[in-house]
Amino acid sequence: METQKQHNIITLTSQDEEFPLSLINIGGDCPARIHCMGNLSLLSPEENRIAIIGARKASSIGLQRAYELGKELAKRGNIIVSGLALGCDKAAHKGCLDAGGKTIAVVASGLDIIHPKENSSLQQRILDNGGLVLSEHPLGFKANPSRLIARTRLQAALSEAIILVECPKHSGSMHTMCFARKYNKQCFAVSYPRYSEINAGNELLLKCNFAQPI
Secondary structure (H helix, E strand, C coil), rough: EEEEECCEECCCCCCCCCCHHHHHHHHHCCCCCCEEEEHHHHHCCCHHHEEECCEEEEHHHHHHHHHHHHHHHCCCCCCCEECCCCHHHHHHHHHHHCCCCCCECCCCCCCCCCHHHHHHHHHHHHHCCCCCCECCCCCCCCCHHHHHHCCCCCCHHHHHHHECCCCCCCHHHHHHHHHHHHHCCCCECCCCCCCCHHHHEEEEEHHHCCCCCC
């Protein structure tokens, strides 16, 4: 374990006791190291972690559903995992925090760069309330499309179950669901009464029995 005092960052490798077993279990997809700020106990095998994911440009219904799921699942003692993105991620984190729960934000940049900048206060709130921010990238690394996709495997690996709130067919959230299926996680998708472009990803996964309705 290595600590960078300037940013209160702890770096873990698979040789460290605190390194999540759930990441080791994904074999070749496991990162060489992870960098963390906050409460490492949330990575314990004893904790039940559920990922809530979805579109950045979500509908008002999707945002409300993400918030409600984050809040309700946190009340039941679950740790909420999401990606600190705008849209569904932000709503899920906020729902969890409003319920007094703890949440893990898996990000695609170094921990000295908040992406997106609009969520800087949310990140601080996560940390202030006993949560955790985690990245596989060292300081100075900026988020880009390939890193955003790569981080989805960490969200899936860390969680016992993954809930897709709302997304179109071509979305980063679909990558998360694919990794979740690869890692034999429980996959759920919110079912909507009316089809639209923004929930087309949900419709596709449910139609193919790739995910269970919720």
